[in-house]
Amino acid sequence: MSVTPIFSDRVMARLDELGRISDVAEHLTRTTYTPAHKQANNLVGGWMREAGLHVHQDGIGNLIGRLPAVDNGAPWLMLGSHLDTVRNAGKYDGMLGVIAAIACVEEIRKQGLSLPFGIELVGFTNEEGTRFGTAMTGSRAIAGTFEPAMLAAKDRDGISYEQAMREFGLDPADIASCKWPADIAGRKLAAFMELHIEQGPVLEANNLALGVVTAISGARRYRVEFKGLAGHAGTVPMGSRRDALLAAAEAALYIERRCTGTPTLVGTVGQMEALPGAVNVIPGLARFSIDIRAGVDAVRDLAADDVLAEVQAIAKRRNVEATVTPLYNSAATPCDPRLMDAVEAAIKAQNVPGMHLPSGAGHDAMTIADLCPVGMIFMRCTRGISHNPLEAVLPQDVELATAALYHFITHFDPAALAA
Numbered sequence: 001m002s003v004t005p006i007f008s009d010r011v012m013a014r015l016d017e018l019g020r021i022s023d024v025a026e027h028l029t030r031t032t033y034t035p036a037h038k039q040a041n042n043l044v045g046g047w048m049r050e051a052g053l054h055v056h057q058d059g060i061g062n063l064i065g066r067l068p069a070v071d072n073g074a075p076w077l078m079l080g081s082h083l084d085t086v087r088n089a090g091k092y093d094g095m096l097g098v099i100a101a102i103a104c105v106e107e108i109r110k111q112g113l114s115l116p117f118g119i120e121l122v123g124f125t126n127e128e129g130t131r132f133g134t135a136m137t138g139s140r141a142i143a144g145t146f147e148p149a150m151l152a153a154k155d156r157d158g159i160s161y162e163q164a165m166r167e168f169g170l171d172p173a174d175i176a177s178c179k180w181p182a183d184i185a186g187r188k189l190a191a192f193m194e195l196h197i198e199q200g201p202v203l204e205a206n207n208l209a210l211g212v213v214t215a216i217s218g219a220r221r222y223r224v225e226f227k228g229l230a231g232h233a234g235t236v237p238m239g240s241r242r243d244a245l246l247a248a249a250e251a252a253l254y255i256e257r258r259c260t261g262t263p264t265l266v267g268t269v270g271q272m273e274a275l276p277g278a279v280n281v282i283p284g285l286a287r288f289s290i291d292i293r294a295g296v297d298a299v300r301d302l303a304a305d306d307v308l309a310e311v312q313a314i315a316k317r318r319n320v321e322a323t324v325t326p327l328y329n330s331a332a333t334p335c336d337p338r339l340m341d342a343v344e345a346a347i348k349a350q351n352v353p354g355m356h357l358p359s360g361a362g363h364d365a366m367t368i369a370d371l372c373p374v375g376m377i378f379m380r381c382t383r384g385i386s387h388n389p390l391e392a393v394l395p396q397d398v399e400l401a402t403a404a405l406y407h408f409i410t411h412f413d414p415a416a417l418a419a
């Protein structure tokens with residue numbers, strides 16, 4: 001790129017600085033309601049203030065920077081992503097979307113632009129659910145879908161979500177006050193836009209820096225148990241065995257076959273165990289998990305139906321008993337087509353090609369979709385690696401991504417979205 005970067009130096013430097021704030025010394029792990037959470041909110045809050053945003057921490061620990069429109073009745077555009085991390089994390093997952101948005105606001109102020117909408121820039125807390133296992137509580141509080149039962153969740157040390165919140169200086173009674181329109185009655189939310197690294201290899205494989213997210217895939221998860229008959233590995237002939245593990249292995253291979261070749265469809269067997277689990281015993285019991293996702297619910301459901309039918313067929317053929325327990329079912333969250341068009345135009349304006357792709361991972365945008373139309377911009381990350389300290393990005397991609405986000409914001413027309 002021959003143009004002098006205007007965003008990337010600062011954004012990269014800030015991501016480095018933020019990436020050093022951690023719960024532990026050895027690597028980056030920043031979970032909710034820890035001193036590092038407070039420190040990160042202070043650091044990023046300071047950058048928000050410098051950019052001209054009015055900053056506060058809401059009742060659940062989200063960091064919010066606000067740039068009201070001149071017109072009091074104007075609608076709002078929500079931007080941002082999460083500031084918490086997984087254990088032993090990379091420094092771009094989530095943080096990029098917050099830091100890049102701050103850089104955009106800085107540039108808007110520098111250019112003296114007056115936008116016909118207010119900006120609500122959110123650094124969400126606890127998107128990952130690393131500490132308590134319950135994810136997206138920050139965005140759920142804003143969407144009004146926080147479930148009080150989540151307060152009872154405990155961390156590894158037996159500290160409950162509620163107790164941790166109180167020690168952090170927050171009162172669970174204030175969670176209700178986080179729900180949009182929060183402290184300004186009658187505020188209208190026009191849209192939410194989240195910039196995020198792809199966390200997968202698709203953009204890189206296509207030699208592209210940026211992509212338009214079409215949907216956040218929904219998932220169906222099951223636990224399957226095959227019950228056969230344990231027996232002596234030396235005495236039972238191959239033809240008369242009821243080996244539960246072989247049935248499970250056959251099902252796993254079927255899932256791979258069924259989910260290969262259909263765009264956006266992915267299927268995974270992530271857990272499998274064989275019992276009794278001895279070297280000289282035919283497995284009498286096998287348990288495994290199934291996770292099936294796609295950008296379109298109908299595609300995922302068809303595959304899930306086929307997989308479950310095959311599980312039964314395998315059980316019949318191998319004379320074992322199958323028990324299937326559904327664990328989880330979430331619908332796909334489609335991105336708004338008008339926001340997708342706007343993101344596509346923002347990418348084109350950078351003179352680079354882009355592509356459409358779904359997000360196989362969950363994001364705060366799927367929670368905020370309960371409030372307003374949502375859109376996402378994906379940025380390439382090296383080798384698709386994420387949730388890993390090896391997570392890496394190219395400065396020129398950060399420049400393009402921030403410039404595209406800036407273009408999106410400065411061309412955003414809430415009226416067109418309302419029509």
Ligand SMILES: [Zn+2]
Nearest residue numbers: 082093094196
């Ligand atoms: Zn993330």
